[in-house]
Amino acid sequence: MASPPPAPHSEPELSALLYLLTAPRTRISTVVVGHSRDSASRSSAAAFGWAQMSRRLRHSTDWDPARTFGFAALGDSRVPALAGPATLQGMRGATVDGGTWAIDRGWVTQQLPARTPPLHPRGTL
Template identity: 45%
Template sequence: MTISSPLSPRHNPVDVGPTDAELERMTGMCGDRGALTIILGHGRTPDVILAATRFTQRWEEAGGVVLDTITWPESAASWMRQALRFTASEPDLWVMLGPVIGWARMTRRLLSSTPWQPSRTIAAAAVGTADAIGLVGAADLSGMAGATCDGGMWTISCGELVFAPVPETSTLVTPPPGPPGHPPTPQWAARE
Protein backbone atom coordinates (compact mmCIF):
# COMPACT_ATOMS: atom_id res chain seq x y z
CA MET A 1 0.00 0.00 0.00
CA THR A 2 1.36 3.41 -0.92
CA ILE A 3 1.47 6.12 1.70
CA SER A 4 0.05 9.35 0.36
CA SER A 5 0.07 12.90 1.61
CA PRO A 6 -2.99 14.11 3.51
CA LEU A 7 -2.40 17.43 1.79
CA SER A 8 -2.94 16.03 -1.70
CA PRO A 9 -6.08 17.30 -3.48
CA ARG A 10 -7.81 13.90 -3.40
CA HIS A 11 -7.95 14.05 0.41
CA ASN A 12 -10.39 16.90 0.80
CA PRO A 13 -12.14 16.65 4.16
CA VAL A 14 -15.83 15.89 3.76
CA ASP A 15 -18.06 16.63 6.71
CA VAL A 16 -20.21 13.51 6.65
CA GLY A 17 -20.79 11.79 9.94
CA PRO A 18 -21.44 8.09 10.45
CA THR A 19 -24.82 6.54 9.58
CA ASP A 20 -27.18 4.99 12.13
CA ALA A 21 -26.30 1.50 10.82
CA GLU A 22 -22.62 2.31 11.24
CA LEU A 23 -23.04 3.59 14.81
CA GLU A 24 -25.14 0.54 15.69
CA ARG A 25 -22.46 -1.80 14.31
CA MET A 26 -19.67 0.09 16.12
CA THR A 27 -21.59 -0.18 19.39
CA GLY A 28 -22.13 -3.89 18.80
CA MET A 29 -18.46 -4.42 17.93
CA CYS A 30 -17.43 -2.80 21.20
CA GLY A 31 -19.80 -5.12 23.06
CA ASP A 32 -18.65 -8.17 21.12
CA ARG A 33 -15.14 -7.44 22.38
CA GLY A 34 -16.40 -7.36 25.97
CA ALA A 35 -15.80 -3.65 26.49
CA LEU A 36 -17.42 -1.67 29.26
CA THR A 37 -15.23 1.45 29.18
CA ILE A 38 -14.18 3.41 26.12
CA ILE A 39 -12.48 6.65 25.22
CA LEU A 40 -14.01 8.38 22.22
CA GLY A 41 -11.93 10.51 19.86
CA HIS A 42 -13.08 12.53 16.88
CA GLY A 43 -12.57 15.56 14.68
CA ARG A 44 -14.34 18.87 15.13
CA THR A 45 -16.64 19.09 12.12
CA PRO A 46 -20.37 19.53 12.86
CA ASP A 47 -21.55 16.16 11.48
CA VAL A 48 -18.83 14.25 13.31
CA ILE A 49 -19.56 16.07 16.58
CA LEU A 50 -23.24 15.12 16.21
CA ALA A 51 -22.30 11.50 15.44
CA ALA A 52 -20.07 11.39 18.53
CA THR A 53 -23.00 12.54 20.65
CA ARG A 54 -25.23 9.87 19.08
CA PHE A 55 -22.60 7.15 19.65
CA THR A 56 -22.13 8.22 23.27
CA GLN A 57 -25.88 8.08 23.84
CA ARG A 58 -26.11 4.58 22.33
CA TRP A 59 -23.14 3.33 24.33
CA GLU A 60 -24.38 4.73 27.64
CA GLU A 61 -27.96 3.48 27.05
CA ALA A 62 -26.44 0.02 26.59
CA GLY A 63 -24.70 0.32 29.95
CA GLY A 64 -21.26 1.28 28.66
CA VAL A 65 -19.11 4.03 30.15
CA VAL A 66 -17.35 6.77 28.18
CA LEU A 67 -14.29 7.65 30.27
CA ASP A 68 -13.43 10.70 28.16
CA THR A 69 -14.11 12.32 24.81
CA ILE A 70 -11.18 13.88 22.99
CA THR A 71 -11.47 16.11 19.94
CA TRP A 72 -8.67 16.96 17.55
CA PRO A 73 -8.27 19.53 14.79
CA GLU A 74 -7.63 18.76 11.14
CA SER A 75 -4.46 20.79 11.40
CA ALA A 76 -2.17 21.30 14.41
CA ALA A 77 1.48 21.69 15.33
CA SER A 78 1.84 18.13 16.66
CA TRP A 79 -1.37 16.62 18.14
CA MET A 80 0.73 15.70 21.20
CA ARG A 81 -1.69 17.21 23.73
CA GLN A 82 -4.66 15.36 22.22
CA ALA A 83 -2.71 12.10 21.89
CA LEU A 84 -1.61 12.17 25.53
CA ARG A 85 -5.17 12.87 26.68
CA PHE A 86 -6.54 10.10 24.45
CA THR A 87 -4.22 7.57 26.11
CA ALA A 88 -4.18 8.99 29.67
CA SER A 89 -6.69 6.41 30.93
CA GLU A 90 -6.75 2.68 30.31
CA PRO A 91 -10.10 1.98 28.58
CA ASP A 92 -11.23 -1.41 27.36
CA LEU A 93 -11.33 0.11 23.86
CA TRP A 94 -10.71 3.33 22.00
CA VAL A 95 -13.33 4.50 19.50
CA MET A 96 -12.39 6.87 16.66
CA LEU A 97 -14.44 8.92 14.21
CA GLY A 98 -13.18 11.08 11.31
CA PRO A 99 -12.75 13.22 9.36
CA VAL A 100 -9.90 11.40 7.69
CA ILE A 101 -7.11 13.98 7.58
CA GLY A 102 -7.27 14.86 11.26
CA TRP A 103 -7.66 11.17 12.13
CA ALA A 104 -4.55 10.26 10.12
CA ARG A 105 -2.44 12.97 11.70
CA MET A 106 -3.66 12.09 15.21
CA THR A 107 -3.05 8.39 14.57
CA ARG A 108 0.52 9.02 13.43
CA ARG A 109 1.13 10.89 16.70
CA LEU A 110 -0.50 8.09 18.72
CA LEU A 111 1.73 5.49 17.06
CA SER A 112 4.94 7.44 17.60
CA SER A 113 4.39 8.81 21.10
CA THR A 114 1.88 6.79 23.14
CA PRO A 115 0.95 3.26 24.25
CA TRP A 116 -2.16 3.34 22.01
CA GLN A 117 -2.93 -0.01 20.38
CA PRO A 118 -4.77 -0.20 17.04
CA SER A 119 -5.97 -3.71 17.95
CA ARG A 120 -7.97 -2.17 20.80
CA THR A 121 -9.63 0.39 18.52
CA ILE A 122 -13.00 0.51 16.74
CA ALA A 123 -13.42 3.18 14.06
CA ALA A 124 -16.00 4.62 11.69
CA ALA A 125 -16.37 3.93 7.97
CA ALA A 126 -14.57 7.14 6.99
CA VAL A 127 -11.41 5.64 8.47
CA GLY A 128 -11.94 2.22 6.88
CA THR A 129 -10.93 3.07 3.33
CA ALA A 130 -7.75 2.27 1.45
CA ASP A 131 -7.03 5.99 1.04
CA ALA A 132 -7.50 6.72 4.76
CA ILE A 133 -5.50 3.71 5.94
CA GLY A 134 -2.82 4.57 3.37
CA LEU A 135 -2.24 7.91 5.08
CA VAL A 136 -0.92 6.06 8.12
CA GLY A 137 0.14 2.69 6.71
CA ALA A 138 -1.81 -0.55 7.14
CA ALA A 139 1.26 -2.35 8.48
CA ASP A 140 1.13 -0.09 11.55
CA LEU A 141 -2.61 -0.58 12.17
CA SER A 142 -2.88 -4.36 12.56
CA GLY A 143 -6.05 -5.45 14.34
CA MET A 144 -7.84 -2.13 14.01
CA ALA A 145 -11.47 -2.67 13.04
CA GLY A 146 -14.58 -0.69 12.30
CA ALA A 147 -18.00 -0.45 10.72
CA THR A 148 -19.02 0.30 7.16
CA CYS A 149 -21.78 2.77 6.29
CA ASP A 150 -24.29 -0.06 5.76
CA GLY A 151 -23.47 -1.79 9.04
CA GLY A 152 -20.88 -4.22 7.71
CA MET A 153 -17.40 -4.48 9.17
CA TRP A 154 -13.81 -3.90 8.17
CA THR A 155 -10.54 -4.89 9.81
CA ILE A 156 -6.85 -4.57 9.10
CA SER A 157 -5.13 -7.94 8.94
CA CYS A 158 -1.61 -8.71 7.71
CA GLY A 159 -1.27 -5.21 6.27
CA GLU A 160 -4.52 -5.47 4.28
CA LEU A 161 -7.91 -3.82 4.69
CA VAL A 162 -10.50 -6.62 4.74
CA PHE A 163 -14.29 -6.15 4.53
CA ALA A 164 -17.10 -8.36 5.85
CA PRO A 165 -20.77 -8.02 4.90
CA VAL A 166 -23.49 -6.93 7.29
CA PRO A 167 -23.54 -9.69 9.94
CA GLU A 168 -26.70 -11.26 11.30
CA THR A 169 -25.31 -11.61 14.82
CA SER A 170 -24.92 -9.43 17.88
CA THR A 171 -26.95 -6.40 18.53
CA LEU A 172 -26.99 -4.35 21.66
CA VAL A 173 -29.75 -4.97 24.20
CA THR A 174 -30.30 -2.25 26.79
CA PRO A 175 -29.78 -3.88 30.20
CA PRO A 176 -31.85 -3.15 33.28
CA PRO A 177 -30.42 -0.51 35.61
CA GLY A 178 -27.68 -1.69 37.95
CA PRO A 179 -27.54 -1.11 41.69
CA PRO A 180 -27.44 2.54 42.79
CA GLY A 181 -24.04 4.05 42.07
CA HIS A 182 -23.04 1.27 39.65
CA PRO A 183 -23.61 1.38 35.89
CA PRO A 184 -25.38 -1.57 34.29
CA THR A 185 -23.26 -4.09 32.44
CA PRO A 186 -23.68 -4.04 28.64
CA GLN A 187 -25.54 -7.05 27.29
CA TRP A 188 -25.56 -8.37 23.75
CA ALA A 189 -27.95 -10.82 22.17
CA ALA A 190 -28.34 -12.53 18.81
CA ARG A 191 -30.38 -10.57 16.30
CA GLU A 192 -33.84 -12.06 15.74
Protein backbone atom coordinates in the same frame (compact mmCIF):
# COMPACT_ATOMS: atom_id res chain seq x y z
CA MET B 1 -14.79 25.01 -3.88
CA ALA B 2 -16.13 23.71 -0.58
CA SER B 3 -16.32 20.01 0.09
CA PRO B 4 -19.77 18.50 0.45
CA PRO B 5 -20.69 17.81 4.05
CA PRO B 6 -20.06 14.23 5.17
CA ALA B 7 -23.04 11.92 5.27
CA PRO B 8 -24.50 11.34 8.74
CA HIS B 9 -23.78 7.98 10.34
CA SER B 10 -26.42 5.38 9.48
CA GLU B 11 -28.40 3.35 12.01
CA PRO B 12 -26.83 0.07 10.74
CA GLU B 13 -23.36 1.64 11.06
CA LEU B 14 -24.04 2.79 14.64
CA SER B 15 -25.53 -0.60 15.56
CA ALA B 16 -22.53 -2.46 14.15
CA LEU B 17 -20.11 -0.20 16.02
CA LEU B 18 -22.01 -0.68 19.28
CA TYR B 19 -21.96 -4.43 18.69
CA LEU B 20 -18.16 -4.33 18.23
CA LEU B 21 -17.85 -2.42 21.49
CA THR B 22 -20.13 -4.73 23.49
CA ALA B 23 -19.43 -8.14 21.92
CA PRO B 24 -18.56 -11.04 24.25
CA ARG B 25 -14.91 -11.07 25.37
CA THR B 26 -14.49 -7.40 24.48
CA ARG B 27 -12.56 -5.75 27.29
CA ILE B 28 -13.26 -2.06 26.85
CA SER B 29 -12.85 0.26 29.77
CA THR B 30 -12.79 3.65 28.01
CA VAL B 31 -14.48 5.04 24.92
CA VAL B 32 -13.32 8.32 23.36
CA VAL B 33 -15.47 10.09 20.79
CA GLY B 34 -14.05 12.97 18.79
CA HIS B 35 -15.41 15.37 16.22
CA SER B 36 -14.65 18.64 14.50
CA ARG B 37 -16.75 21.73 14.01
CA ASP B 38 -16.55 22.58 10.31
CA SER B 39 -17.36 20.43 7.28
CA ALA B 40 -13.91 20.83 5.69
CA SER B 41 -12.23 19.52 8.83
CA ARG B 42 -14.68 16.66 9.22
CA SER B 43 -14.23 15.43 5.67
CA SER B 44 -10.43 15.65 5.64
CA ALA B 45 -9.90 14.38 9.19
CA ALA B 46 -11.06 10.90 8.29
CA ALA B 47 -8.00 10.30 6.14
CA PHE B 48 -5.19 12.83 6.50
CA GLY B 49 -5.71 14.04 10.07
CA TRP B 50 -6.32 10.59 11.48
CA ALA B 51 -3.27 9.22 9.67
CA GLN B 52 -1.06 11.88 11.25
CA MET B 53 -2.53 11.48 14.72
CA SER B 54 -2.35 7.68 14.59
CA ARG B 55 1.35 7.83 13.63
CA ARG B 56 2.05 10.10 16.62
CA LEU B 57 0.04 7.88 18.96
CA ARG B 58 1.72 4.71 17.71
CA HIS B 59 5.27 6.03 18.00
CA SER B 60 4.97 8.20 21.12
CA THR B 61 2.58 6.29 23.40
CA ASP B 62 1.46 2.77 24.23
CA TRP B 63 -1.64 3.20 22.03
CA ASP B 64 -2.72 -0.03 20.37
CA PRO B 65 -4.87 0.29 17.24
CA ALA B 66 -6.33 -3.16 17.93
CA ARG B 67 -8.19 -1.50 20.84
CA THR B 68 -9.55 1.24 18.57
CA PHE B 69 -12.86 1.24 16.70
CA GLY B 70 -13.98 3.66 14.02
CA PHE B 71 -16.88 4.63 11.80
CA ALA B 72 -17.13 3.90 8.09
CA ALA B 73 -15.04 6.86 6.95
CA LEU B 74 -11.89 5.35 8.48
CA GLY B 75 -12.42 2.00 6.73
CA ASP B 76 -10.92 3.44 3.55
CA SER B 77 -7.81 1.86 2.00
CA ARG B 78 -6.19 5.29 1.75
CA VAL B 79 -6.10 5.63 5.55
CA PRO B 80 -3.54 2.86 6.27
CA ALA B 81 -1.59 3.92 3.17
CA LEU B 82 -1.30 7.45 4.58
CA ALA B 83 -0.55 6.27 8.12
CA GLY B 84 2.28 3.95 7.12
CA PRO B 85 3.04 0.26 7.52
CA ALA B 86 1.70 -1.37 10.70
CA THR B 87 0.51 1.94 12.21
CA LEU B 88 -3.15 0.88 12.20
CA GLN B 89 -2.70 -2.90 12.42
CA GLY B 90 -5.77 -4.46 14.04
CA MET B 91 -8.02 -1.40 14.00
CA ARG B 92 -11.68 -2.25 13.36
CA GLY B 93 -14.90 -0.42 12.66
CA ALA B 94 -18.38 -0.39 11.22
CA THR B 95 -19.49 0.17 7.61
CA VAL B 96 -22.44 2.33 6.61
CA ASP B 97 -24.59 -0.75 5.91
CA GLY B 98 -23.91 -2.32 9.32
CA GLY B 99 -21.03 -4.57 8.30
CA THR B 100 -17.57 -4.31 9.73
CA TRP B 101 -14.08 -3.54 8.48
CA ALA B 102 -10.62 -4.38 9.80
CA ILE B 103 -7.07 -3.34 8.93
CA ASP B 104 -4.61 -6.19 8.54
CA ARG B 105 -1.08 -5.72 7.15
CA GLY B 106 -2.10 -2.50 5.43
CA TRP B 107 -5.21 -3.96 3.80
CA VAL B 108 -8.75 -2.94 4.71
CA THR B 109 -11.09 -5.91 4.62
CA GLN B 110 -14.85 -5.62 4.90
CA GLN B 111 -17.38 -8.12 6.18
CA LEU B 112 -21.00 -7.90 5.14
CA PRO B 113 -23.53 -7.77 7.95
CA ALA B 114 -23.98 -11.40 8.97
CA ARG B 115 -26.91 -10.59 11.18
CA THR B 116 -28.57 -7.53 12.53
CA PRO B 117 -26.76 -6.49 15.71
CA PRO B 118 -29.03 -5.70 18.63
CA LEU B 119 -30.02 -2.07 18.84
CA HIS B 120 -29.12 -0.37 22.09
CA PRO B 121 -30.82 2.78 23.31
CA ARG B 122 -28.71 5.78 22.38
CA GLY B 123 -26.17 6.66 25.02
CA THR B 124 -25.93 3.19 26.55
CA LEU B 125 -23.52 0.37 25.98
